[in-house]
Amino acid sequence: MNQSYLYNVSQLTQAIKEGLEASFPFIWVKGQVGSISRPDSGHIYLTLKDGQAILQVVWFKSFHKAFTGLPPEKLTEGMEIICAGRISVYPPRGTYQFLAELIQDQGIGQLYLEYEALKNKLSQKGYFDHEHKQTIPSDPSRILVLTSPSGAAMHDFLCLSADRGYRSRIRIYPVQVQGEGAEKSIIQGLNLANKNQWAEVIVIIRGGGSLEDLWTFNKEEVATAVYNSSIPVVTGIGHETDLSITDLTADLRAVTPSHAAQLIWTERSHLVQRLDELNLNLKQAWDFLFWNKWKTIKQSAKALSWLSPDNQLERIKERQDTLLHQLLTWENNLLRQSEERLKSLSNELKKCLSRKRFDSFDNHLHYLTTRLQAGIRYCLDHKEHKFSITNKALKDSDPKLPLLKGYSLVKIRSTQEILHSSSQVKPDDYLDIQTYKDNLLARVIKDDN
Secondary structure, X not given: OOHHXXXXXXXXXXXXXXXXXXXXXXXXXXXXXXXXXXOOOOOEEEEEEOOOOEEEEXXXXXXXXXXXXXXXXXXXXXEEEEEEEEEEEEOOOOEEEEEEEEXXXXXXXXXXXXXXXXXXXXXXXXOOOHHHOOOOOOOOOEEEEEEOOOOHXXXXXXXXXXXXXXXXXXXXXXXXXXXXXXXHHHXXXXXXXXXXXXXXXXXXXXXXXXXXXXXXXHOHHHHHHHHOOOOOEEEEEOOOOOOOHHHHHOOEEEOOHHHHHHHHOOOHHHHXXXXXXXXXXXXXXXXXXXXXXXXXXXXXXXXXXXXXXXXXXXXHHHHHHHHHHHHHHHHHHHHHHHHHHHHHHHHHHHHHOOHHHHHHHXXXXXXXXXXXXXHHHHHHHHHHHHHHHHHHHHHHOOOOHHHHOOOOEEEEOOOOOEOOOHHHOOOOOEEEEEOOOOEEEXXXXXXXX
């Protein structure tokens, strides 16, 4: 290789820069304004385009008022303008750009005017109303994609669907997305999808391009077909800055074909995390339910235990012991108080009465004391007799007393009714027999006698 023709990147870029700037020292160029960027520096960066190409333009702040032309604040997307300036190369990126020194307004482009007119027309018809938008199914399993099979948009969409659309089925319907006949191709795909009703979602995608490239999706016929679709439609047309009439009409708009796949399917890691959250919530709900049921059973068991005959009998016995203790205490206190009172009165009488009279009162007092003791004894005997009768009645009411004597309690197992007569049962019925010590299970057999 001849070393005189071996350039490094910087040398080659500088050579191209010098050649271009020498070939186009000052020129005029016209086109339609695409995207506009206005950073804090005050410079303006825009794209100038026609139907076939796009040119990057830089309008530095120092030239904004150098000549009589379009005021910078009046520059808007869609305008037709004429720029005067020179071609230059930006070495850090290796790209060429147009350095505008003068910009004049030539009016708004025809395509932009048609776009705005159709947008207003369909808006008045309700094509863009939120009330008309259909809900996109969550993680659909049947998706029909309308796109060009040779475009990068389909590859981007399928790459993401492989990771997100787990077990989903995708059908690709090839359509023309640009040029003559594209509208008819897209409408035919939409009509066929609605006729078959196989898909849960229809996805329309294509890569980016100029306004002219995307003009198929700014046609009223295409928007009408999307509006009339009974199946929800998701669009991912062009880039984020490309907003077509079809995007506005669709039930959901994605900014790119890849973004369309992100909107349709939930990321698998999010589904796994959600599953873990649901499992945790289920476990917590089960623990809470189990604890409440266990608490209810425990309270019910306590209530049933309180109402059982054994416990009721035990409580009656405890009450009986308490009353007996109170009765004995009352008897002792009454005797002690009476003796103390009698002794006190006797001492008082001795002081006030003569010996003879005191002896008379003492004899009478002794008589009264004897009668009092007899009355108290009678009262105690009467209480003890009633207590004995009550105690015997309590013992006789013990439900296990008949069982102790050899009797048994027989219940029909199916109804838990107490068996009083053989007419209550039939052969092969089961009986629960309760004895004093344990329980037995018996079966009724037919008596052939």
